Amino acid sequence: MNTKPKTVFRPKLFDKKVALVTGGGTGIGFAIATELSLAGATVWISGRSEEKLDDAEKRHFKETGLRLLTQPCDIRNATDVDALTSEVLTKSGSIDILINNAGGQFPCSAEELSNKGFMAVVNLNLLGTFSMCREVFNKYMSTHGGSIANITLGMNNGMPLMAHSGAARAGVENMTKTLSQEWIASGVRINCVRPGIIYTESGFDNYKGLGDDVLNKIVRSIPAKRLGTAEEVASAAVFLSSDGARYITGQSLAVCGGQSFTHLAIFEQEDKVGLIPYGALPLKARL
Ligand SMILES: CCCCCCCCC/C=C/C(=O)SCCNC(=O)CCNC(=O)[C@H](O)C(C)(C)COP(=O)(O)OP(=O)(O)OC[C@H]1O[C@@H](n2cnc3c(N)ncnc32)[C@H](O)[C@@H]1OP(=O)(O)O
Numbered sequence: 001m002n003t004k005p006k007t008v009f010r011p012k013l014f015d016k017k018v019a020l021v022t023g024g025g026t027g028i029g030f031a032i033a034t035e036l037s038l039a040g041a042t043v044w045i046s047g048r049s050e051e052k053l054d055d056a057e058k059r060h061f062k063e064t065g066l067r068l069l070t071q072p073c074d075i076r077n078a079t080d081v082d083a084l085t086s087e088v089l090t091k092s093g094s095i096d097i098l099i100n101n102a103g104g105q106f107p108c109s110a111e112e113l114s115n116k117g118f119m120a121v122v123n124l125n126l127l128g129t130f131s132m133c134r135e136v137f138n139k140y141m142s143t144h145g146g147s148i149a150n151i152t153l154g155m156n157n158g159m160p161l162m163a164h165s166g167a168a169r170a171g172v173e174n175m176t177k178t179l180s181q182e183w184i185a186s187g188v189r190i191n192c193v194r195p196g197i198i199y200t201e202s203g204f205d206n207y208k209g210l211g212d213d214v215l216n217k218i219v220r221s222i223p224a225k226r227l228g229t230a231e232e233v234a235s236a237a238v239f240l241s242s243d244g245a246r247y248i249t250g251q252s253l254a255v256c257g258g259q260s261f262t263h264l265a266i267f268e269q270e271d272k273v274g275l276i277p278y279g280a281l282p283l284k285a286r287l
Protein backbone atom coordinates (compact mmCIF):
# COMPACT_ATOMS: atom_id res chain seq x y z
CA MET A 1 0.00 0.00 0.00
CA ASN A 2 1.34 3.42 -0.92
CA THR A 3 0.69 5.54 2.17
CA LYS A 4 2.49 8.62 0.91
CA PRO A 5 -0.26 11.26 0.93
CA LYS A 6 -0.47 14.00 -1.63
CA THR A 7 -0.40 17.31 0.19
CA VAL A 8 -3.76 18.33 1.62
CA PHE A 9 -2.67 21.95 2.02
CA ARG A 10 -3.46 24.58 -0.56
CA PRO A 11 -0.59 26.08 -2.60
CA LYS A 12 -0.49 29.63 -1.18
CA LEU A 13 -1.44 28.82 2.42
CA PHE A 14 1.85 30.21 3.75
CA ASP A 15 2.40 32.95 1.17
CA LYS A 16 4.94 35.52 2.48
CA LYS A 17 5.60 33.39 5.59
CA VAL A 18 9.10 32.33 6.59
CA ALA A 19 9.61 28.93 8.23
CA LEU A 20 12.67 27.47 9.95
CA VAL A 21 12.95 23.68 10.35
CA THR A 22 15.75 22.27 12.52
CA GLY A 23 16.98 18.87 11.34
CA GLY A 24 15.28 19.77 8.05
CA GLY A 25 17.84 18.03 5.84
CA THR A 26 16.61 14.48 6.46
CA GLY A 27 13.62 12.30 7.32
CA ILE A 28 10.69 13.93 9.10
CA GLY A 29 12.27 17.41 9.01
CA PHE A 30 12.73 17.21 5.25
CA ALA A 31 9.11 16.12 4.79
CA ILE A 32 7.95 19.08 6.90
CA ALA A 33 10.16 21.47 4.93
CA THR A 34 8.72 20.06 1.69
CA GLU A 35 5.09 20.51 2.82
CA LEU A 36 5.74 24.08 3.99
CA SER A 37 7.54 24.93 0.77
CA LEU A 38 4.77 23.45 -1.42
CA ALA A 39 2.29 25.51 0.59
CA GLY A 40 4.14 28.70 -0.33
CA ALA A 41 6.46 29.40 2.62
CA THR A 42 10.08 30.50 2.31
CA VAL A 43 11.75 27.61 4.11
CA TRP A 44 15.10 27.45 5.90
CA ILE A 45 16.53 24.09 6.93
CA SER A 46 19.33 23.58 9.43
CA GLY A 47 21.33 20.75 10.94
CA ARG A 48 24.94 20.06 11.90
CA SER A 49 26.02 18.65 8.55
CA GLU A 50 26.38 21.12 5.69
CA GLU A 51 26.59 18.17 3.27
CA LYS A 52 23.18 16.79 4.34
CA LEU A 53 21.67 20.25 3.93
CA ASP A 54 23.15 20.70 0.45
CA ASP A 55 21.90 17.26 -0.63
CA ALA A 56 18.44 18.05 0.71
CA GLU A 57 18.35 21.38 -1.09
CA LYS A 58 19.29 19.73 -4.39
CA ARG A 59 16.74 16.92 -3.89
CA HIS A 60 13.99 19.38 -3.05
CA PHE A 61 14.71 21.47 -6.13
CA LYS A 62 14.73 18.37 -8.33
CA GLU A 63 11.43 17.12 -6.89
CA THR A 64 9.52 20.41 -6.68
CA GLY A 65 11.35 23.11 -8.65
CA LEU A 66 11.40 25.13 -5.41
CA ARG A 67 14.38 26.33 -3.38
CA LEU A 68 15.21 25.78 0.28
CA LEU A 69 17.60 28.04 2.21
CA THR A 70 20.23 26.36 4.35
CA GLN A 71 22.39 27.21 7.34
CA PRO A 72 24.37 24.71 9.46
CA CYS A 73 23.67 24.88 13.21
CA ASP A 74 24.22 22.61 16.21
CA ILE A 75 21.23 23.47 18.38
CA ARG A 76 23.23 22.53 21.50
CA ASN A 77 25.61 25.39 20.75
CA ALA A 78 24.31 28.84 21.83
CA THR A 79 26.58 30.67 19.37
CA ASP A 80 25.24 28.56 16.47
CA VAL A 81 21.63 29.19 17.53
CA ASP A 82 22.26 32.92 17.72
CA ALA A 83 23.95 32.91 14.29
CA LEU A 84 21.19 30.83 12.66
CA THR A 85 18.30 32.95 13.90
CA SER A 86 20.12 36.19 13.02
CA GLU A 87 20.95 34.91 9.52
CA VAL A 88 17.33 33.97 8.78
CA LEU A 89 16.06 37.32 10.04
CA THR A 90 18.69 39.30 8.14
CA LYS A 91 18.11 37.46 4.85
CA SER A 92 14.35 36.76 5.01
CA GLY A 93 13.02 39.39 7.43
CA SER A 94 10.87 37.16 9.64
CA ILE A 95 10.51 33.77 11.32
CA ASP A 96 6.78 33.12 11.34
CA ILE A 97 6.99 29.36 11.80
CA LEU A 98 9.55 27.44 13.82
CA ILE A 99 9.66 23.65 13.69
CA ASN A 100 11.94 22.14 16.35
CA ASN A 101 12.47 18.74 14.77
CA ALA A 102 16.20 18.11 15.41
CA GLY A 103 16.60 15.38 18.00
CA GLY A 104 17.45 11.80 18.72
CA GLN A 105 19.13 9.46 21.15
CA PHE A 106 20.95 6.14 21.38
CA PRO A 107 19.30 3.10 23.00
CA CYS A 108 21.03 2.34 26.32
CA SER A 109 19.96 0.62 29.54
CA ALA A 110 19.78 2.95 32.54
CA GLU A 111 22.46 1.08 34.47
CA GLU A 112 24.94 1.58 31.62
CA LEU A 113 24.02 5.20 30.90
CA SER A 114 26.68 7.69 32.05
CA ASN A 115 25.93 11.27 33.13
CA LYS A 116 27.72 12.46 30.00
CA GLY A 117 25.52 10.30 27.77
CA PHE A 118 22.37 11.36 29.61
CA MET A 119 23.29 15.03 29.27
CA ALA A 120 24.22 14.69 25.56
CA VAL A 121 20.64 13.60 24.87
CA VAL A 122 19.02 16.13 27.24
CA ASN A 123 21.11 18.94 25.76
CA LEU A 124 20.02 18.00 22.25
CA ASN A 125 16.31 17.38 22.77
CA LEU A 126 15.42 19.65 25.69
CA LEU A 127 17.99 22.45 25.99
CA GLY A 128 18.43 22.72 22.20
CA THR A 129 14.68 23.02 21.68
CA PHE A 130 14.33 25.56 24.51
CA SER A 131 17.16 27.67 23.22
CA MET A 132 15.67 27.78 19.69
CA CYS A 133 12.27 28.77 21.12
CA ARG A 134 13.72 31.53 23.29
CA GLU A 135 15.92 33.04 20.57
CA VAL A 136 13.13 33.08 17.99
CA PHE A 137 10.69 34.54 20.52
CA ASN A 138 13.05 37.25 21.73
CA LYS A 139 14.30 38.23 18.27
CA TYR A 140 11.03 38.12 16.35
CA MET A 141 7.88 36.42 17.58
CA SER A 142 7.46 38.46 20.79
CA THR A 143 6.59 41.48 18.65
CA HIS A 144 5.10 39.81 15.54
CA GLY A 145 3.50 36.57 16.74
CA GLY A 146 4.08 33.20 15.18
CA SER A 147 3.77 29.49 15.59
CA ILE A 148 6.13 26.86 16.99
CA ALA A 149 5.82 23.07 16.68
CA ASN A 150 8.10 20.79 18.69
CA ILE A 151 8.56 17.23 17.45
CA THR A 152 8.82 14.86 20.43
CA LEU A 153 8.48 11.06 20.66
CA GLY A 154 5.54 8.98 21.84
CA MET A 155 6.78 7.42 25.06
CA ASN A 156 4.78 9.18 27.73
CA ASN A 157 4.50 5.99 29.79
CA GLY A 158 8.21 5.31 29.52
CA MET A 159 10.21 3.15 27.12
CA PRO A 160 12.98 0.72 28.06
CA LEU A 161 16.47 1.87 26.95
CA MET A 162 15.24 5.44 26.54
CA ALA A 163 15.49 6.96 30.07
CA HIS A 164 17.48 9.96 28.81
CA SER A 165 15.28 10.66 25.80
CA GLY A 166 11.99 10.04 27.63
CA ALA A 167 13.01 12.51 30.34
CA ALA A 168 13.99 15.09 27.73
CA ARG A 169 10.82 14.64 25.63
CA ALA A 170 8.57 14.86 28.71
CA GLY A 171 10.48 18.04 29.53
CA VAL A 172 9.77 19.45 26.07
CA GLU A 173 6.06 18.64 26.36
CA ASN A 174 5.73 20.31 29.77
CA MET A 175 7.89 23.27 28.74
CA THR A 176 5.61 23.68 25.72
CA LYS A 177 2.58 24.05 28.01
CA THR A 178 4.32 26.76 30.07
CA LEU A 179 5.55 28.65 27.00
CA SER A 180 2.05 28.49 25.52
CA GLN A 181 0.68 30.20 28.63
CA GLU A 182 3.45 32.82 28.75
CA TRP A 183 3.47 33.62 25.03
CA ILE A 184 -0.15 33.52 23.89
CA ALA A 185 -0.51 37.19 24.85
CA SER A 186 2.15 37.94 22.21
CA GLY A 187 0.25 36.00 19.55
CA VAL A 188 2.60 33.03 19.71
CA ARG A 189 1.18 29.51 19.68
CA ILE A 190 3.34 26.51 20.56
CA ASN A 191 2.39 22.83 20.30
CA CYS A 192 4.00 19.41 20.07
CA VAL A 193 3.69 16.64 17.52
CA ARG A 194 4.36 13.29 19.14
CA PRO A 195 5.22 10.66 16.50
CA GLY A 196 4.99 6.94 17.14
CA ILE A 197 7.40 4.77 15.16
CA ILE A 198 7.95 6.40 11.80
CA TYR A 199 10.01 4.84 9.03
CA THR A 200 12.79 7.19 7.94
CA GLU A 201 15.96 5.78 6.38
CA SER A 202 18.17 8.30 8.19
CA GLY A 203 16.50 7.73 11.56
CA PHE A 204 16.46 3.93 11.37
CA ASP A 205 20.15 3.82 10.44
CA ASN A 206 20.78 4.60 14.11
CA TYR A 207 18.90 1.51 15.32
CA LYS A 208 20.16 -1.20 12.96
CA GLY A 209 21.71 -3.00 15.93
CA LEU A 210 18.26 -3.75 17.38
CA GLY A 211 17.50 -6.01 14.42
CA ASP A 212 14.50 -6.87 12.26
CA ASP A 213 12.90 -8.97 14.97
CA VAL A 214 12.36 -5.92 17.17
CA LEU A 215 10.98 -4.02 14.21
CA ASN A 216 8.52 -6.82 13.39
CA LYS A 217 7.33 -6.92 17.00
CA ILE A 218 6.82 -3.18 16.98
CA VAL A 219 4.75 -3.31 13.80
CA ARG A 220 2.55 -6.06 15.21
CA SER A 221 1.90 -4.02 18.37
CA ILE A 222 0.66 -1.01 16.38
CA PRO A 223 -3.13 -1.12 15.83
CA ALA A 224 -2.65 0.29 12.31
CA LYS A 225 -0.27 -2.64 11.62
CA ARG A 226 2.29 -0.48 9.89
CA LEU A 227 4.89 2.16 10.66
CA GLY A 228 4.01 5.79 10.06
CA THR A 229 5.55 7.89 7.32
CA ALA A 230 7.45 11.17 7.53
CA GLU A 231 4.73 12.77 5.39
CA GLU A 232 2.07 11.82 7.94
CA VAL A 233 4.01 13.57 10.71
CA ALA A 234 4.57 16.54 8.41
CA SER A 235 0.81 16.98 7.85
CA ALA A 236 0.26 17.30 11.60
CA ALA A 237 3.11 19.79 12.05
CA VAL A 238 1.94 21.89 9.13
CA PHE A 239 -1.67 21.91 10.34
CA LEU A 240 -0.55 23.12 13.79
CA SER A 241 1.52 25.83 12.10
CA SER A 242 -1.43 27.04 10.05
CA ASP A 243 -4.25 29.45 10.80
CA GLY A 244 -6.56 26.45 10.94
CA ALA A 245 -5.06 25.81 14.38
CA ARG A 246 -5.27 29.44 15.57
CA TYR A 247 -7.10 28.52 18.82
CA ILE A 248 -4.83 25.54 19.58
CA THR A 249 -1.83 26.04 21.84
CA GLY A 250 0.00 24.03 24.50
CA GLN A 251 -1.19 20.70 23.02
CA SER A 252 0.48 17.48 21.89
CA LEU A 253 -0.83 15.73 18.82
CA ALA A 254 0.08 12.03 18.59
CA VAL A 255 0.73 10.60 15.11
CA CYS A 256 1.00 6.96 15.99
CA GLY A 257 -1.49 4.67 14.22
CA GLY A 258 -3.46 4.09 17.41
CA GLN A 259 -0.45 3.00 19.47
CA SER A 260 -1.32 3.52 23.12
CA PHE A 261 2.20 3.62 24.58
CA THR A 262 1.00 1.78 27.66
CA HIS A 263 3.65 -0.73 28.63
CA LEU A 264 2.26 -3.58 26.54
CA ALA A 265 4.44 -5.80 24.38
CA ILE A 266 3.77 -8.81 22.21
CA PHE A 267 4.56 -12.01 24.01
CA GLU A 268 5.13 -15.23 22.09
CA GLN A 269 5.65 -18.68 23.53
CA GLU A 270 5.24 -21.85 21.50
CA ASP A 271 1.88 -21.36 19.78
CA LYS A 272 0.62 -18.69 22.16
CA VAL A 273 0.66 -15.00 21.29
CA GLY A 274 -0.55 -12.30 23.67
CA LEU A 275 0.11 -8.91 25.21
CA ILE A 276 2.06 -8.54 28.43
CA PRO A 277 3.64 -5.55 30.22
CA TYR A 278 6.96 -4.47 28.72
CA GLY A 279 8.62 -4.71 32.11
CA ALA A 280 7.92 -8.44 32.24
CA LEU A 281 10.03 -9.06 29.14
CA PRO A 282 13.73 -9.87 29.48
CA LEU A 283 15.69 -6.69 28.75
CA LYS A 284 17.05 -7.90 25.40
CA ALA A 285 13.53 -8.64 24.18
CA ARG A 286 12.36 -5.10 24.92
CA LEU A 287 12.81 -2.15 22.61
C1 LIG B 1 15.29 -1.69 13.64
C2 LIG B 1 14.40 -1.32 14.78
C3 LIG B 1 14.09 0.11 14.80
C4 LIG B 1 13.41 0.54 16.02
C5 LIG B 1 13.57 2.00 16.17
C6 LIG B 1 12.83 2.55 17.32
C7 LIG B 1 13.30 3.93 17.59
C8 LIG B 1 12.34 4.70 18.41
C9 LIG B 1 11.85 5.86 17.65
C10 LIG B 1 12.81 6.95 17.61
C11 LIG B 1 13.35 7.34 16.47
C12 LIG B 1 14.21 8.51 16.44
O1 LIG B 1 14.41 9.25 17.35
S1 LIG B 1 14.91 8.76 14.95
C13 LIG B 1 16.22 9.94 15.21
C14 LIG B 1 17.39 9.23 14.88
N1 LIG B 1 18.63 9.97 15.08
C15 LIG B 1 19.32 9.78 16.18
O2 LIG B 1 18.87 9.21 17.14
C16 LIG B 1 20.75 10.26 16.16
C17 LIG B 1 20.91 11.14 17.24
N2 LIG B 1 22.24 11.01 17.79
C18 LIG B 1 22.93 12.11 18.02
O3 LIG B 1 22.57 13.16 17.57
C19 LIG B 1 24.10 11.99 18.90
O4 LIG B 1 24.78 10.80 18.71
C20 LIG B 1 23.77 12.14 20.39
C21 LIG B 1 22.89 10.98 20.86
C22 LIG B 1 22.99 13.38 20.71
C23 LIG B 1 25.06 12.17 21.11
O5 LIG B 1 25.70 13.34 20.74
P1 LIG B 1 27.31 13.66 20.88
O6 LIG B 1 27.87 13.61 19.52
O7 LIG B 1 27.57 14.88 21.66
O8 LIG B 1 27.73 12.59 21.79
P2 LIG B 1 28.92 11.62 21.66
O9 LIG B 1 30.19 12.39 21.72
O10 LIG B 1 28.72 10.71 20.53
O11 LIG B 1 28.70 10.91 23.03
C24 LIG B 1 28.57 11.60 24.28
C25 LIG B 1 28.34 10.52 25.32
O12 LIG B 1 27.09 9.86 25.03
C26 LIG B 1 27.25 8.48 25.34
N3 LIG B 1 26.95 7.72 24.14
C27 LIG B 1 26.92 8.15 22.87
N4 LIG B 1 26.55 7.17 22.04
C28 LIG B 1 26.31 6.09 22.81
C29 LIG B 1 25.85 4.75 22.56
N5 LIG B 1 25.55 4.32 21.32
N6 LIG B 1 25.70 3.91 23.62
C30 LIG B 1 26.01 4.31 24.88
N7 LIG B 1 26.43 5.56 25.17
C31 LIG B 1 26.59 6.43 24.16
C32 LIG B 1 28.65 8.27 25.83
O13 LIG B 1 28.65 8.38 27.25
C33 LIG B 1 29.39 9.42 25.23
O14 LIG B 1 30.50 9.80 25.94
P3 LIG B 1 31.92 9.14 25.60
O15 LIG B 1 31.79 7.68 25.90
O16 LIG B 1 32.89 9.82 26.52
O17 LIG B 1 32.21 9.41 24.17
Ligand SMILES: NC(=O)C1=CN([C@@H]2O[C@H](COP(=O)(O)OP(=O)(O)OC[C@H]3O[C@@H](n4cnc5c(N)ncnc54)[C@H](OP(=O)(O)O)[C@@H]3O)[C@@H](O)[C@H]2O)C=CC1
Nearest residue numbers: 023026027028047048049074075102103104198200202203
Ligand atom coordinates in the same frame (compact mmCIF):
# COMPACT_ATOMS: atom_id res chain seq x y z
N1 LIG C 1 11.65 8.11 13.10
C1 LIG C 1 10.94 7.87 14.17
O1 LIG C 1 10.43 6.76 14.40
C2 LIG C 1 10.73 8.94 15.17
C3 LIG C 1 11.44 10.11 15.19
N2 LIG C 1 11.20 11.05 16.17
C4 LIG C 1 11.91 12.31 16.21
O2 LIG C 1 11.67 13.03 15.03
C5 LIG C 1 12.82 13.83 14.72
C6 LIG C 1 13.30 13.50 13.33
O3 LIG C 1 13.64 12.13 13.26
P1 LIG C 1 13.97 11.37 11.90
O4 LIG C 1 13.67 12.24 10.75
O5 LIG C 1 13.37 10.03 11.97
O6 LIG C 1 15.54 11.13 12.07
P2 LIG C 1 16.80 11.88 11.43
O7 LIG C 1 17.99 11.27 12.06
O8 LIG C 1 16.69 11.91 9.96
O9 LIG C 1 16.61 13.36 11.95
C7 LIG C 1 17.35 13.99 12.93
C8 LIG C 1 17.76 15.33 12.36
O10 LIG C 1 18.24 16.14 13.43
C9 LIG C 1 19.47 16.73 13.05
N3 LIG C 1 20.26 16.91 14.27
C10 LIG C 1 20.70 15.95 15.13
N4 LIG C 1 21.40 16.50 16.11
C11 LIG C 1 21.40 17.83 15.88
C12 LIG C 1 21.97 18.93 16.55
N5 LIG C 1 22.69 18.79 17.66
N6 LIG C 1 21.75 20.18 16.04
C13 LIG C 1 21.02 20.35 14.92
N7 LIG C 1 20.48 19.34 14.24
C14 LIG C 1 20.67 18.10 14.72
C15 LIG C 1 20.10 15.75 12.08
O11 LIG C 1 20.99 16.39 11.16
P3 LIG C 1 22.57 16.44 11.45
O12 LIG C 1 23.00 15.06 11.75
O13 LIG C 1 23.13 17.00 10.19
O14 LIG C 1 22.74 17.37 12.60
C16 LIG C 1 18.89 15.21 11.34
O15 LIG C 1 18.60 15.99 10.21
C17 LIG C 1 13.83 13.54 15.82
O16 LIG C 1 13.69 14.47 16.85
C18 LIG C 1 13.41 12.15 16.27
O17 LIG C 1 13.91 11.84 17.53
C19 LIG C 1 10.23 10.86 17.08
C20 LIG C 1 9.49 9.73 17.08
C21 LIG C 1 9.73 8.66 16.18
